Amino acid sequence: MIAYETVPSEGRPWLTLVHGFSQNRRYFEPALPHLAGKVQLLLVDLRGHGESAGLPGPFGIEEYADDLEQVLAAEGVERTHYWATHTGTAVGLVLALRQPELFGRLILEGAVLPGFPMPRTSELQARASAIGRSQGVPAALRDWIDGADWFANMRQHSVETNAAGQRELVNEFSGAPWLSDLAPRRVTDVRSRLAEIERPTLLYNGAADLEEFEQGAAILDAELPNAERIVIPGAGGFPLWEKPGVVVPAVIAFLAR
Numbered sequence: 001m002i003a004y005e006t007v008p009s010e011g012r013p014w015l016t017l018v019h020g021f022s023q024n025r026r027y028f029e030p031a032l033p034h035l036a037g038k039v040q041l042l043l044v045d046l047r048g049h050g051e052s053a054g055l056p057g058p059f060g061i062e063e064y065a066d067d068l069e070q071v072l073a074a075e076g077v078e079r080t081h082y083w084a085t086h087t088g089t090a091v092g093l094v095l096a097l098r099q100p101e102l103f104g105r106l107i108l109e110g111a112v113l114p115g116f117p118m119p120r121t122s123e124l125q126a127r128a129s130a131i132g133r134s135q136g137v138p139a140a141l142r143d144w145i146d147g148a149d150w151f152a153n154m155r156q157h158s159v160e161t162n163a164a165g166q167r168e169l170v171n172e173f174s175g176a177p178w179l180s181d182l183a184p185r186r187v188t189d190v191r192s193r194l195a196e197i198e199r200p201t202l203l204y205n206g207a208a209d210l211e212e213f214e215q216g217a218a219i220l221d222a223e224l225p226n227a228e229r230i231v232i233p234g235a236g237g238f239p240l241w242e243k244p245g246v247v248v249p250a251v252i253a254f255l256a257r
Contacts, residue, residue, distance in 0.1 A: 002067045003051030006075060007032070007041035013104060014077050015039040015255070018068065020086030020110070020238075021125075022144065022173045024050030027085065030244035034252065042080065044071055046087070053174035060184020061087070061114055065094045072102070081255055085109040085238060086150075093190045096197045106201040107251050110150070110209060110237055113216040114187040120212055124148050129178040137175030145170055153208045153236025160234070161242035194223040201227040202254045206235030206242065213237070228254075 005025070015035065019027040025043040035041060045052040047067055048059045057063075068091060072080065081104045082092045090112040096103055112118070124147070132140035145151055145167055154163035201224050203217045221229040232239040232246055240247045 001070055001074065002044055002047055002055065004042060004044040004071050007036070007043075009037055009040045012037070012039050014042060014080035016042045016044070016068075016072070016077070016080045016082050018044055018082070018084040018088030018091055019046065019049065020084075020088055021177070022049070022141075022170050023085075024169065024172060026050070026169055026172075027238075027241065028083075030240060031083075031248050031251070034248045038252065039081065039255070042071070042075065042077065044068060046091075048174060048176040048180075050172065053176060057177065057180040057182040058184040059177035059180055059182075061090045061094055061187045062185040064091045065098065068095060069098070078102070079104055081105045081107070083107040083109075083251065085240065086112055090114050090187070090190075093197065094188050096199065097188060097190065097193055100196065100198070103199050105255060106197075106199050107254065108201060108203050108217075108220070109240055109247075110205055110213045111203055111217050111220055112213075113219060114190040116191060116212075116216050116219065118212045118216070120149060120210060125178075128175075132175050132178040137173075137178070140175060140178060141171055141173060149210045150213075150237025153206060153234075154238070154242060157234075157242075161236075166238070166241055191219070191223070194220065195225060198225050200254075200257075202251065203227055203229040204232055204239060204247065204250070205229075206232050206237060206239045208234075208236040210237060 017028045089108040154161045235242040
């Protein structure tokens with residue numbers, strides 16, 4: 001089973017937190033003090049990440065969703081709000097189709113819509129994989145942090161966005177998904193079924209986010225039955241990390257409605 005931790009708060013609803021590719025559950029540290037006592041927290045490390053680094057592949061959205069289902073069942077969680085970034089958002093959309101009764105509200109940062117073409121993302125992933133195989137994971141991580149578009153705003157505004165902390169977090173990544181030859185299962189065709197996801201959904205992106213993430217969020221905003229979307233000024237690919245003082249109050253207000 002993947003590594004996870006819970007922060008109980010008796011009588012409060014659950015909130016499951018799922019990080020993005022190359023990160024781990026520490027990504028949500030800026031929000032944790034503000035959530036204490038308001039919700040019960042479930043934080044996971046996806047397969048190949050954080051304390052789940054030693055688990056074997058495949059490393060795909062469907063496999064990540066399988067792992068999360070197992071954790072939720074083990075903890076007896078019958079209903080949870082869900083907050084995720086990047087890869088974690090795709091996992092949530094897949095699970096919302098598998099078990100629609102499982103979720104209360106969805107909060108999706110830099111949403112990834114399975115099946116929507118993301119050529120720049122695919123290019124950067126392929127580059128990292130090639131460097132990891134030829135030069136080693138540390139070299140791939142250096143190139144990833146210094147060249148991936150979603151970190152561009154942090155590179156340009158390093159102090160204001162705690163870029164050093166993000167670099168430290170990403171440098172904990174094992175790189176196992178970049179080195180694996182195991183093919184993941186084909187991911188659910190989420191876009192054709194968006195009308196089935198009726199849960200209230202908050203979509204947010206940084207004002208300087210990568211265009212293909214903005215396009216994916218626009219599709220979700222238009223086609224999900226109960227979505228709202230906000231843009232975070234001064235943020236790029238990871239607004240929670242870059243602008244927690246703006247993002248956290250917006251999320252807490254959304255959960256309270």
